[in-house]
Amino acid sequence: MEQRREVDRNPGDPARRSTAPGSLFDLVPSATWVLDADGRIVMWSAAAEQLFGYRREDILGVRAVDLVYPPFTPEQQAATSDAVSGVDVFAGLYTMRRGDGTLCTVESRAAFAEDLDGNRFVLITSMDSLVVHKVEADLAIREALFDQSPIGVGIFDADLRYVAVNDALAAINRMPVEAHIGRRLEEVRPGMDTERVRTIQQRVLETGEPVVDSRIFGPIPVDGSPRTVWSMSYNRLEAHGGRILGISCSLIDVTERHYAMVKVDAARKRLALLNEAGTRLGATLDIPRIAEELTASVVPGFADLAAVDLLEAIVQGEEIPPGAHAEKARLQRVASRGARPGRYTDELLRQGSTLVYAADSTFGRCLRTGGSYLMRNVQDEMYDELIHDPSRAEAARALGLHTMIVVPLSARGVVLGTLLLGRGEGRPAFDPDDLTLATELGSRAAVSVDNARLYHHQRETAVMLQRSLLPQNLPDLPGIAVAHRYLPGSSVTEVGGDWYDVIPLSGGRIGLVVGDVMGHGVHAAAVMGQLRTAVRTLAGLELPPAEVLGHLDDIVVGLGELHYATCVYVVYDPVTRTCEFASAGHMPPILVPPTGRPRVVDNPPGTVLGVGGLGFEQGDFAVESGSTLVLYTDGLVETRDRSLDVGIGLLCEALEGPPGPLERTADRIVADVHEEPGFDDVALLVARLDALAEDSVASWWLPAEPAVVSRARELSRKTLTEWGLDPLVDITELLVSELVTNALRYGAGPIRLRLLRGRALLCEVADAGTTLPRMREADDTDEGGRGLQLVNQLAERWGSRKSGHGKTVWFELPLPE
Secondary structure, three states: OHHHHHHHHOOOOHHHOOOOOOOHHHHOOEEEEEEOOOOEEEEEOHHHHHHHOOOHHHHOOOEHHHHEOOOOOHHHHHHHHHHHHOOOEEEEEEEEEOOOOOEEEEEEEEEEEEOOOOOEEEEEEEEEHHHHHHHHHHHHHHHHHHHHOOOEEEEEEOOOOEEEEOHHHHHHHOOOHHHHOOOOHHHHOOOOOHHHHHHHHHHHHHHOOOEEEEEEEOOOOOOOOOOOEEEEEEEEEEOOOOOEEEEEEEEEEOHHHHHHHHHHHHHHHHHHHHHHHHHHHOOOOOHHHHHHHHHHHHOOOOOOEEEEEEEHHHHOOOOOOOOOOOOOEEEEEEEEEEOOOOHHHHHHHOOOOEEEEOOOOHHHHHHHHOOOEEEOOOOOOHHHHHHOOHHHHHHHHHHOOOEEEEEEEEEOOEEEEEEEEEEOOOOOOOOHHHHHHHHHHHHHHHHHHHHHHHHHHHHHHHHHHHHHHOOOOOOOOOOEEEEEEEEOOOOOOOOOEEEEEEEEOHHHOEEEEEEEEOOOOHHHHHHHHHHHHHHHHHHHOOOOHHHHHHHHHHHHHOOOOOOOEEEEEEEEEOOOOEEEEEEEOOOOOEEEOOOOOOEEOOOOOOOOEOOOOOOOOOEEEEOOOOEEEEEEOHHHHOEOOEOHHHHHHHHHHHOOOOOOOHHHHHHHHHHHHOOOOOOOOEEEEEEEEOOOOHHHEEEEEEOOOOOHHHHHHHHHHHHHHHHOOHHHHHHHHHHHHHHHHHHHHHOOOOEEEEEEEOOEEEEEEEEOOOOOOOOOOOOOOOOOOOHHHHHHHHOOEEEEEEEOOEEEEEEEEEOOO
């Protein structure tokens, strides 16, 4: 007995737990207790101890009415006793005081019982009213959802037989509710895909994993209307303790929504196709590539084959002539693609072939009218009319093409060509929505083709403009040989502003220029032309390189808009074999000695042209005779994937080895360094620098004394006689004496006299003075001022220039024939 009491006092002990599967009793725990005839508690269960909070030894013998709150009056006790004694079962709602002093409301049911001795007892079962109300509410909600839901709901047992259906499901199945009970699904809906449904039911029953929105199609209607589509969802039903009861099924007729979603999905796919095609078509300005991208966008996703035919004039880059769409229009198949490669596909498409369509053919009408044509069911006799080629028509039959679309490639009111689409066996016929999509694709492709056509026309115009602004024939000068290259950017970029030039200067010197106007287009080319002209003009003023760039910077700033350019200007003196140069943020020159390795010449400091006000510094370097000097723009060495340093390194590698012909050297540079397609244009100048022959140069330093004038005439006469230039002796003596006299009078010693024999006779008189001579009109009474007038009248050319040590005045005389 003692052990039994211990178990009773510990209702949570495993020895007292039920091992039966969970049920409804687990949801609403009930407390059982017993009263004797006097209303005193004589039995008290463990559940009562848990519900009310009184221990058994404390509560036995207590009157039940003493637990009620508020306490019963004698009249209430009598009334309750009379009511209970008059029925077999009595139920009521009471507020009870718990052992800890709190209150709880319970629903109690009382029933009379007698033992064998005739003693009467009251057996009471009590439940927490809050729990009861919650369970009642849950049941009411579930019953309402089940019975009143417009969704068909069915309950299957573990054998997958109906145990309950609501009215909505009975209506869907066209069978009374009671007719479902005990039957399986295939017995109720034999026309449904019952094998698949039963597999789903069994899997849900075994795994417990729900299935949501599984689409099931009904039988095919005999009237050709769309099949009914159901959305079925399954869940496993389990009791409170985990016992499997069966599965539930909800069924919704989603026919309209399904086919609406099919249309939406088709529209979404069409939109995706349009977006993809638009992206691919807009990524290039190459007409054949545009046609290829169009066919790649539609095959195989939208069609089994596609072909793009363009008017021959467009393919050849010409203007569309009048009557191009008239009788016997000539087109060229620019691109084609088939989903099933093979002999028949190749025969039908024949990429690159010329096509001639009669005016009354489908293609001819498409070209003339700009209308789109849909052939949903191509019959055998239609192949010849559509294709106008027996072998191609036979290939179309062999491929099983049963539906076709022909749409125009029309842009800005002009038909540029046609797009042919076809589908073979196993694919549905094209419908009007497909025709709309194909027409839109054709329009977008046509705009891309027309843009590319117009762009190429404008680009060719810009390239012609730029080439016309570049030097057409570089001068052939002593002491230097030159090779040059100009490479426009790729077809997807506009023409740039790169240029080069070779400028003959006094004293046998040569100016070498390479520049790059930042930006692209006709405007950049026009600015380039202005700067090239300005450089030639400034160089003709005999200004040193740093001053040339300084004035050029002022010119760029004065253009009024934000223009920037880089430029390097090198002056080579073949007599002294030295180069003076200045750079405005340009690529460094590369110098290759005849027997050495290429080296990068460090640029003197200088910002890009257009910044203004910062000035430029000048540098110089000595040159061995036979050296190669390379000037270039950044488009040669820099790309999107290659840095300047790497590109310059590649250029130096291309220049290694013994010197070869300049043209071959320029070709090797382009082949080894320039990447195709280049996104920037390139100007390249390769110069072979040689010294003048020693027997063609004579130079003397003379003291600043009056007697030096006769000495200068004597030296000039003797040198010209040795060179065989006797016809020039007298005029040379006269002009040399005038220049030396001017140097004595207006300059400072020492004086240098230099004669150079080249394509002309050049005479230079240099002194340490810094004031450049200026020619003026001399009056009849003036004793001086006539020297430069004589030089201007007798010399072919003359001029003056400053140097780091003073000034030089020079003149040229043509050599005798």
